[in-house]
Amino acid sequence: MIKLLVAGTVAYDSIETPFGKAENVLGGSALHFTNAASFFADVGIVAAVGKDFKLSDIEFLKDRNVDMSGLAIDEGKTFRWEGKYGYDLNQAITLKTELNVIETYKPHVPEGFRNADFLFLANIDPELQAHVIDQVRSPTAIVLDTMNFWIEHKYDQLMDVIRRVHMLVINEAELREIAKEHNLVKGARKIIDQGPSCVVVKRGEYGVFMMNRDEVFLAPAFPLEDIFDPTGAGDTFAGGFMGYLANIGDASSETIKQAIVMGTVMASFNVEDFSINRIKRLAYNEIRERYTAFKGCMNFGECRI
Amino acid sequence: MIKLLVAGTVAYDSIETPFGKAENVLGGSALHFTNAASFFADVGIVAAVGKDFKLSDIEFLKDRNVDMSGLAIDEGKTFRWEGKYGYDLNQAITLKTELNVIETYKPHVPEGFRNADFLFLANIDPELQAHVIDQVRSPTAIVLDTMNFWIEHKYDQLMDVIRRVHMLVINEAELREIAKEHNLVKGARKIIDQGPSCVVVKRGEYGVFMMNRDEVFLAPAFPLEDIFDPTGAGDTFAGGFMGYLANIGDASSETIKQAIVMGTVMASFNVEDFSINRIKRLAYNEIRERYTAFKGCMNFGECRI
Numbered sequence: 255m256i257k258l259l260v261a262g263t264v265a266y267d268s269i270e271t272p273f274g275k276a277e278n279v280l281g282g283s284a285l286h287f288t289n290a291a292s293f294f295a296d297v298g299i300v301a302a303v304g305k306d307f308k309l310s311d312i313e314f315l316k317d318r319n320v321d322m323s324g325l326a327i328d329e330g331k332t333f334r335w336e337g338k339y340g341y342d343l344n345q346a347i348t349l350k351t352e353l354n355v356i357e358t359y360k361p362h363v364p365e366g367f368r369n370a371d372f373l374f375l376a377n378i379d380p381e382l383q384a385h386v387i388d389q390v391r392s393p394t395a396i397v398l399d400t401m402n403f404w405i406e407h408k409y410d411q412l413m414d415v416i417r418r419v420h421m422l423v424i425n426e427a428e429l430r431e432i433a434k435e436h437n438l439v440k441g442a443r444k445i446i447d448q449g450p451s452c453v454v455v456k457r458g459e460y461g462v463f464m465m466n467r468d469e470v471f472l473a474p475a476f477p478l479e480d481i482f483d484p485t486g487a488g489d490t491f492a493g494g495f496m497g498y499l500a501n502i503g504d505a506s507s508e509t510i511k512q513a514i515v516m517g518t519v520m521a522s523f524n525v526e527d528f529s530i531n532r533i534k535r536l537a538y539n540e541i542r543e544r545y546t547a548f549k550g551c552m553n554f555g556e557c558r559i
Numbered sequence: 560m561i562k563l564l565v566a567g568t569v570a571y572d573s574i575e576t577p578f579g580k581a582e583n584v585l586g587g588s589a590l591h592f593t594n595a596a597s598f599f600a601d602v603g604i605v606a607a608v609g610k611d612f613k614l615s616d617i618e619f620l621k622d623r624n625v626d627m628s629g630l631a632i633d634e635g636k637t638f639r640w641e642g643k644y645g646y647d648l649n650q651a652i653t654l655k656t657e658l659n660v661i662e663t664y665k666p667h668v669p670e671g672f673r674n675a676d677f678l679f680l681a682n683i684d685p686e687l688q689a690h691v692i693d694q695v696r697s698p699t700a701i702v703l704d705t706m707n708f709w710i711e712h713k714y715d716q717l718m719d720v721i722r723r724v725h726m727l728v729i730n731e732a733e734l735r736e737i738a739k740e741h742n743l744v745k746g747a748r749k750i751i752d753q754g755p756s757c758v759v760v761k762r763g764e765y766g767v768f769m770m771n772r773d774e775v776f777l778a779p780a781f782p783l784e785d786i787f788d789p790t791g792a793g794d795t796f797a798g799g800f801m802g803y804l805a806n807i808g809d810a811s812s813e814t815i816k817q818a819i820v821m822g823t824v825m826a827s828f829n830v831e832d833f834s835i836n837r838i839k840r841l842a843y844n845e846i847r848e849r850y851t852a853f854k855g856c857m858n859f860g861e862c863r864i
Contacts, residue, residue, distance in 0.1 A: 341741045436646045437783075437784055437785075437786075438782065439782050439783070439784045440784055457765065460762065460765035460766070461765070461766075461777075461779065463779075463782065465782075469855070469856075470782050470856050471856055471857075471859065472766075472779035472780075472782065472856050472857060473779070473857075473859070474766065474768075474777035474778070474779060475777075477743065477744050477768065477770075477775050477777065478742075478744070479742055479744045479745055480742075481742075498862070498864075502863060508859075508860060511858075511859035511860070512859050512860065512861075512862045512863065514859070515859055515862055516862055516864070541864065542864060545862055545864060549861075550774070551774075551775050551776055551777050552776075552777060552778075552857065553816075554776065554778070554813075554816035554817050554819070554820055555813060555816070555817065556817075556854075557803070557817045557820055557821055557850060558807060558817065559803075559821070559846065559847060559850060
């Protein structure tokens with residue numbers, strides 16, 4: 255039984271960073287998410303690729319119990335994204351987007367996935383996100399990501415789907431744009447007033463801000479010396495985050511906080527190499543080791559006051 | 560006996576933020592520092608004001624055991640700074656600087672201050688910072704702050720004084736500029752290779768990054784809904800930080816981490832009102848309460864992996 259379901263994109267990316275270049279490499283929100291989440295839970299993936307997609311390149315995910323029966327192989331070419339980064343790796347510059355098969359895709363959730371307890375709606379058209387929600391039964395947690403394009407072009411449709419989810423996992427600029435509020439605490443509260451019980455804000459190298467009805471939680475990012483490619487870091491975070499939730503099996507405030515830490519650990523690996531490469535070759539033991547190191551970076555005992 | 564000594568500026572500021580305006584209000588690095596530090600330790604202040612300065616306005620600091628015998632009252636007018644902020648309160652725009660008495664001031668450390676265990680060199684000309692170090696005996700910790708102006712105009716003199724201090728407390732942009740390195744971990748290491756054993760990097764609303772020879776420590780900032788005026792937040796942080804060190808009486812890695820948390824707590828109060836007002840009227844009990852709330856925002860127990 256699939257516990258965790260993701261609907262999003264599988265793509266070919268071409269990326270340039272100050273540290274190198276990678277062309278036509280594996281990418282997409284659902285793939286980065288699944289790559290990370292599959293360390294913690296069985297994942298079902300709902301996405302579309304084109305006839306040009308080399309399925310053998312993601313065969314390794316089956317060894318991690320990923321169910322690909324929701325991956326549609328449509329006529330046409332796979333979604334392609336081309337982008338670059340300057341030294342400020344927090345901000346991607348999109349050079350080219352080719353929607354290809356994505357343009358007409360309507361996500362279909364296979365029957366075997368419909369009882370999933372945890373659903374991640376990666377960044378796609380909010381109308382398609384709503385269509386995915388329509389197909390699932392009663393998940394413990396539906397979590398939504400989005401991007402500036404949908405906020406600017408489909409604000410009402412986005413707000414409609416936000417009212418139907420339990421949590422948002424978005425970045426700082428997106429929170430400000432959705433809530434029309436600069437201050438994070440006020441912005442998160444405005445979203446919570448609309449229905450979701452929890453807002454998780456990704457702040458890149460500055461970590462994560464979480465707010466629910468009762469609490470605020472703040473986690474830093476893992477300090478890295480070498481960041482090769484931030485592409486997919488947000489989806490990798492979401493994958494670690496939701497994989498952890500699905501593994502524990504609840505979405506309590508305590509579990510959410512721990513899931514944020516685990517998402518941060520996974521994201522820290524993702525940026526160490528291009529595409530999905532670092533997490534493809536990751537060993538579970540490395541996750542444990544980095545978690546221990548990360549926890550050490552946050553520990554200060556108790557102030558003597 | 561004065562344990563903690565600060566050399567810096569006392570100023571009149573005129574500040575505009577999206578939330579209001581304040582004209583000719585108390586400011587300056589040494590004053591913000593002392594206002595915070597005096598909650599934790601006896602502070603001696605080394606700075607200069609002009610004949611126009613109303614000493615009665617800072618009389619309240621004497622009740623907190625601040626020793627003003629190092630405050631020179633020189634011919635001329637007090638240092639004045641005029642600045643404003645947009646909604647991104649991380650970045651001040653300087654509208655006007657009138658050096659006045661600061662222009663010719665040479666800091667003199669009174670005999671009674673020379674055995675201080677902790678010395679904070681607030682942002683002044685690095686040659687004057689060196690001159691202050693020349694006058695003290697053997698402090699446990701000399702901590703230095705600076706700004707882009709000195710990095711750009713007196714780099715060699717600044718590097719000379721950096722080699723003589725134990726710690727830097729600077730912001731992110733300053734670290735990058737001093738170390739000529741974008742990555743924080745690499746930049747901090749470059750500075751540590753020059754002599755200081757510890758680098759504390761202030762990241763505004765994103766918290767603090769600390770690195771010493773053995774460890775990295777990361778603290779978030781306290782989440783606030785209303786930030787009226789960030790002026791002096793960095794010096795207030797330094798005041799809480801060094802006040803805590805002086806109170807505990809050592810500069811071990813453990814104490815430094817706790818001091819960072821306490822500095823962050825103090826800075827969170829400073830931004831809640833213009834000038835030194837919030838911390839002027841602060842009660843020690845409020846510090847304890849906010850510390851407890853802040854610690855709660857960082858706690859996630861232990862991940863179940």
